[in-house]
Amino acid sequence: MGMTLAEVSAKIMLFATLRKKYGVKDLTVKCDGTLFDLIEKASKILGEHFFDDVYDKNQGKVRENIIFMINGRNIKDLEGKIKIKNNDVIAIFPPIAGG
Amino acid sequence: MGKILRADLSAGTLKVERTSEDVAKKYLGGKGYAVYLLYQYLKEYESKGIPPAEIDPLGLENVLIFATGPGTGVPGFPASGRYHVMALRSPLTGSIGSANSGGEWGPFLKFSGFDIVIIEGASDKPVYIAIVDGEAELRDASALWGKNVFDTARILKKKVGGKNTSVACIGPAGENMAYMACIMNDEHRAAGRTGLGAVMGSKKLKAIVVSGSEKVPVAEPDKFKEISKRCLDAMRKNAVTGEGLPTYGTAILINIINTAGGLPYKNWQTGVNPNAEKISGETLAETYLMGRRACWGCTIGCGRVTSVKSGPFQILASEGPEYESVWALGSSTAVKDLDAVVKANHYCDELGLDPISMGSTIAAAMELNERGYIPKEDLQGLDLKFGNAAALVESVWRTAYKAGFGKYLALGSKRLCEIYGHPELSMSVKGLEMPAYDPRAIKGIGLNYATANRGGCHVTGYTVSPEILGIPEKIDPIKPEGKAKWVKIFQDFTCVVNSTVNCLFTTFALSIKDYAELLSAVTGWNLTEDDILKIGERIYNLERVIINKYGFDGKDDTLPKRLIEEEMPEGPAKGQVVELEEMKEEYYKLRGWINGKPSPEKLKELDIEL
Numbered sequence: 001m002g003m004t005l006a007e008v009s010a011k012i013m014l015f016a017t018l019r020k021k022y023g024v025k026d027l028t029v030k031c032d033g034t035l036f037d038l039i040e041k042a043s044k045i046l047g048e049h050f051f052d053d054v055y056d057k058n059q060g061k062v063r064e065n066i067i068f069m070i071n072g073r074n075i076k077d078l079e080g081k082i083k084i085k086n087n088d089v090i091a092i093f094p095p096i097a098g099g
Numbered sequence: 100m101g102k103i104l105r106a107d108l109s110a111g112t113l114k115v116e117r118t119s120e121d122v123a124k125k126y127l128g129g130k131g132y133a134v135y136l137l138y139q140y141l142k143e144y145e146s147k148g149i150p151p152a153e154i155d156p157l158g159l160e161n162v163l164i165f166a167t168g169p170g171t172g173v174p175g176f177p178a179s180g181r182y183h184v185m186a187l188r189s190p191l192t193g194s195i196g197s198a199n200s201g202g203e204w205g206p207f208l209k210f211s212g213f214d215i216v217i218i219e220g221a222s223d224k225p226v227y228i229a230i231v232d233g234e235a236e237l238r239d240a241s242a243l244w245g246k247n248v249f250d251t252a253r254i255l256k257k258k259v260g261g262k263n264t265s266v267a268c269i270g271p272a273g274e275n276m277a278y279m280a281c282i283m284n285d286e287h288r289a290a291g292r293t294g295l296g297a298v299m300g301s302k303k304l305k306a307i308v309v310s311g312s313e314k315v316p317v318a319e320p321d322k323f324k325e326i327s328k329r330c331l332d333a334m335r336k337n338a339v340t341g342e343g344l345p346t347y348g349t350a351i352l353i354n355i356i357n358t359a360g361g362l363p364y365k366n367w368q369t370g371v372n373p374n375a376e377k378i379s380g381e382t383l384a385e386t387y388l389m390g391r392r393a394c395w396g397c398t399i400g401c402g403r404v405t406s407v408k409s410g411p412f413q414i415l416a417s418e419g420p421e422y423e424s425v426w427a428l429g430s431s432t433a434v435k436d437l438d439a440v441v442k443a444n445h446y447c448d449e450l451g452l453d454p455i456s457m458g459s460t461i462a463a464a465m466e467l468n469e470r471g472y473i474p475k476e477d478l479q480g481l482d483l484k485f486g487n488a489a490a491l492v493e494s495v496w497r498t499a500y501k502a503g504f505g506k507y508l509a510l511g512s513k514r515l516c517e518i519y520g521h522p523e524l525s526m527s528v529k530g531l532e533m534p535a536y537d538p539r540a541i542k543g544i545g546l547n548y549a550t551a552n553r554g555g556c557h558v559t560g561y562t563v564s565p566e567i568l569g570i571p572e573k574i575d576p577i578k579p580e581g582k583a584k585w586v587k588i589f590q591d592f593t594c595v596v597n598s599t600v601n602c603l604f605t606t607f608a609l610s611i612k613d614y615a616e617l618l619s620a621v622t623g624w625n626l627t628e629d630d631i632l633k634i635g636e637r638i639y640n641l642e643r644v645i646i647n648k649y650g651f652d653g654k655d656d657t658l659p660k661r662l663i664e665e666e667m668p669e670g671p672a673k674g675q676v677v678e679l680e681e682m683k684e685e686y687y688k689l690r691g692w693i694n695g696k697p698s699p700e701k702l703k704e705l706d707i708e709l
Contacts, residue, residue, distance in 0.1 A: 015354050016347055019381060065338055067569065072360050072671025074567075077575040091358045095338035097568050097607050098349030098380075098401075098422045099561055 008033050010088045012042055017094045018053065022046045033084045035062065035075070054092060067093035101128075101214030104235050106228060108302050109159060109220030113228075113235045118214055124624065125706065128168030130197065131598035131638040132215065133185040136164055137195070138641055140187060141648060151648040156190040156294075157276060157301035163196075163218040165208065165267070165307065169621045170599040172206030172315045172395070175327035176617060177334055177609065178602035180395030181205045182290075184282060187645075189293035189553070190301075191278040191456065191511045192530035194646050196293045197553045199597055200267075201394035201402075202285030204309060207265040211311035218302060227268075227306040229259050233313065240305035244274060247449045248283040251306060261310040268306035269296045270451030272499035276300045277509035279456035279498075279532075283448060287402075287418035288394070291453040293531060293553055294511075318623025326616045330609055334398055337608035339570070344401040344604060345391065349422035351380030352535075353430070359567055359576060360670030361540030362426065363533075365433050365485050366462040367526045367661055370537035371670040374435035378425050387441060392418060399604055405441055412442035412492065420444035420454065423557075426535035427458025431526075432465060432491050439488035443495050450499035456511055459532035461494045463512040463524050464504075472519045479503045523660050529554035529651060538662055540672035541566050543574075543582035546682040549656045550586065550695075552642045558603055560589035570607055577671075579678040583686035591635035598638060637705045640690075640697045644709065653695035656683060 013026040027045055031037040036055070039062075043051035054066055062068045068075045069091040075082055084090070101118040118132070126135045140162050141151050154160045164185045170176040182205030186196030208216070212233030225240035243251055248270040255266045265285055272280035273296030280296030281289045299305075317323050334340045343351065356362045357375035364372040376382065387407065393400030403421075407414045420428065420441060428447075429440040447454045461483070467473050468483040481497070481504050482490050497505025507515050512532055516525040526533055531554025538545025543562030551559035562585050566576040574581065592611060596603050599618065611628045619626045657663075658679055667675045687693070691701030702709065 013358075016343065016351055016381065065569075067355065067567075069358055072358050074359075074569070074573065074575075076569065076573040077577075091355075093355050094343065095568075096343040096347070096351045096355065097339040097564070097570065097604070098344070098352040099558060099563075099603060 006033065007031070008084055008086045010038060010084050010086070010090055012090045012092065015091065015093045016096050018092060022050065031084060035082050035084070038084050038090065065095040067095070102212060103215040103217060104213050104230065105217045105219070106237065107219045108222040108226065108304060111222070111237060113237060115235070123169070125634065126638060127595065127598035127634055128214065129166045129171070129598040129600035130183040130185065130594060131634065132168070133164040133166045133183060134638055134642050134645070136217065137162065137185060137187050138645055141645060152650050154188055156186070156188040156193065156196070156298060159220050161187050161298055161301070163295065163298050163302065165216040166600070167205050167209050167214050168598050168600040169618060170601045172209040173317060173621055174396060175324065175331065176396070176601060176621065177327070177330050177605045178394065178397045178399060179206065179599070180397055181600045181602055182208060183597050183600050184290045184295050186295055186298045188649065189295070190276065190297045191294035192554045193649060194529050194554055194651055195552055195642060196295050196298060198281065198290035198292045198295050199600070200282070200284055200288050200290040201602065202265065202288035203263070203395045204265040204267045204284035204288070205600060206395045207263045207311070208309045209315050210263045210313050211309040212313045216307060218304060221301060222303040225303050225305050227255065227304065227308060229308045231259060231261055231310045233311065243305050245271065247271060248451050249286055249449055252286055255306055255308050259308045259310055262312050264308065264310040266306050266308050269299045270449060270499065272451040273297055273300040275499065275501050275509070277452065277498055277501065278511045279453045279460065279509070280451050281453045283451050287448045289448070289453065291455065292556065294453070296451050317621050319620045323617070323620035326620050330613050330617060331398055334605065334608045339607040340399050340604060344399050347380045347384055348401045348403045349380070350383050350420065350425050352422045353379040353425060354381065355567060356536060359540055360667065360672040361537040361576070362430055363526070363535065363537045364430055366431055366466040366524065367537060367659070368466070369668050369670070370540050370672060372430045375430070377435045378429040378437050378440060380422070382437060383425070387437065389416065394602070397602065399602070401604065407438045407441050410438055412438040414442060414445050417441060417445040418448070423534050424454035424458070427455045427462070428491060430535070431458055431462035433485035434488045434491050435486065436488040439492055443492050446492065446495040446499075450496060452495065452499060455534050456532040457495060457498060459526055460508050460512040460515060461491060463516055463526065464494070464508060466524050467516065467519050467521060472521055477504060477507065526659050526661070527555050528658060529655050531555040536563055537667070538658065538677045539667040539675040540670070541576040542579045542677060542682065543576070543585050545658055545662065545677040545679060546582050546686055547586045547590065549658050549679055549683065550686060551590070552639070552646050558593065560586045560593060561603065562586055562589055564607070577675055579682050582682050583689050586686060587689050588632070590639055591632050594635035594638040595631050598634070633705065637707060640701065640705055641707050643692070643697055644702070644707070647696050651695070656695045
């Protein structure tokens with residue numbers, strides 16, 4: 001048996017057009033703590049389009065124009081390998097702006 | 100070249116002059132041209148023995164300038180339905196007066212045959228200026244004095260008639276010289292900041308009506324057509340200007356800024372609003388939105404048409420509220436009832452008030468009151484507590500009419516907090532209330548607030564774009580390092596946009612290079628990216644020279660103590676304060692400024708003649 005990662009539970013919040021498209025404000029997802037698994041588990045609930053909307057398979061990372069925040073910090077600003085912890089709040093925004 | 104209308108309201112005369120190509124080559128148009136003209140006034144006053152620091156913002160010497168630029172009203176020039184207004188001094192701040200507005204008035208001024216309108220002196224009785232097909236007239240406005248913005252616009256539009264007619268006017272707030280009164284155009288559009296409506300009121304100028312069908316010249320039409328097509332395509336395909344802003348408008352920022360821990364709540368006591376969702380752009384779209392209203396020639400169309408369908412704050416039809424208005428009226432005041440926020444915003448439009456300064460001043464009054472600093476007899480029963488929706492709405496109309504406690508609110512938060520002995524509770528810079536981003540969570544915007552010439556302003560250098568939205572690239576909002584260079588380039592480039600004059604939102608999709616090409620084709624001058632950034636830097640520095648003459652320097656490039664000394668109590672920026680001195684030192688170095696003043700070498704390098 002290979003090593004298994006401990007299961008964690010995180011809350012995903014959707015905003016703007018993503019909320020409109022999937023008709024969901026927030027959902028709780030159980031995953032192995034990796035971003036890939038989190039998004040994959042969420043797309044099991046929301047539908048497979050969700051995965052492609054958020055994740056760029058070719059690049060192997062969250063899509064460039066998606067604003068992906070863990071506990072209020074953009075993953076682009078986090079150093080080291082991203083690990084989702086129990087009770088983390090994940091906020092996902094499509095490209096938005098204002099002023 | 101274009102035409103300038105110079106109105107001397109004291110003498111009751113109107114003069115027509117030509118714009119200068121030499122000045123335009125150095126300062127472009129719009130804001131830049133206005134800054135140049137304001138500086139000439141200061142020089143003239145100084146030669147007559149009137150020191151700039153003694154100019155009364157509501158006195159005869161103050162000058163008001165409405166200005167368009169080479170891009171304004173050009174069909175195909177991206178989002179070019181705007182104009183810029185400036186005054187020598189703002190009554191709210193004592194610094195330079197500066198504001199910008201969309202709608203139709205800017206392009207229609209050009210269609211009326213003029214590029215710039217200068218207002219000098221003051222009239223004895225209420226007047227308005229009608230500019231129709233190249234002819235300008237000063238007319239009696241006695242019958243309009245006291246009327247609100249919507250009625251004034253409706254009456255004057257009908258009276259003047261004609262094609263492409265638009266009204267810029269003041270409401271009761273401007274007439275009564277509330278210090279945060281704004282100039283309104285096309286009903287719901289505002290040249291909002293620095294109290295320019297009060298300046299108009301002090302001159303007894305109720306409105307400027309423009310109308311006409313003159314074509315706006317383009318120097319190289321074929322080249323322009325090609326560049327315009329490319330830029331407009333880019334804007335339509337861009338996720339922000341093509342989808343995000345059209346679908347949700349600006350209020351969509353409420354949730355993301357709150358998530359980042361930077362949405363000021365309860366007069367900036369924290370950056371996390373527990374009720375943000377209730378006043379968010381998503382909620383606004385689901386519950387209040389009836390449609391969109393775009394400015395002239397705009398492909399984005401971020402303006403919201405809204406209504407409150409029932410209840411005590413019912414409104415048949417309104418526009419907005421924008422992100423800034425929702426925040427100031429709803430988050431800084433802790434009012435979670437979006438009905439009331441929409442209503443308060445509607446009153447700001449109807450009576451002619453800047454919602455940012457209005458909401459922030461109410462929030463400051465709420466904190467003063469909750470801490471027991473305002474005597475009961477001053478409030479006359481106005482229950483200024485955080486979260487009180489009715490008190491919010493009542494405070495807005497009281498301010499416009501200076502009724503009861505409104506006479507204190509009408510002074511703005513700086514004077515209000517000084518009167519009650521707690522100046523530290525005014526969340527303002529140089530007297531201008533700061534907008535909707537807490538710099539403890541977004542450091543670059545703090546440096547921009549501190550160094551913005553007009554005071555606490557976000558659109559002088561909107562570093563929220565890279566810091567939070569990741570445009571044009573993502574940088575970490577809570578790190579102070581490297582922010583100075585972003586602030587400088589955003590401030591300089593924004594001067595170019597405000598002198599073009601078109602909409603800042605284009606910059607989410609268009610680059611400095613796109614601007615250089617668009618401006619080259621319209622003017623026929625061969626402008627590079629470096630050229631236009633130098634123009635922007637020149638404008639920013641001359642504006643700085645002007646405010647230096649009023650006594651503003653490095654000591655005023657600062658932030659409220661709360662942001663420098665009080666740690667953010669919660670959220671992702673918990674424990675953070677703004678490392679202002681560190682960022683400012685780097686910024687001054689990049690700018691070539693000493694203690695907030697451009698060095699002689701810098702002025703020489705920028706070819707600024709004093």
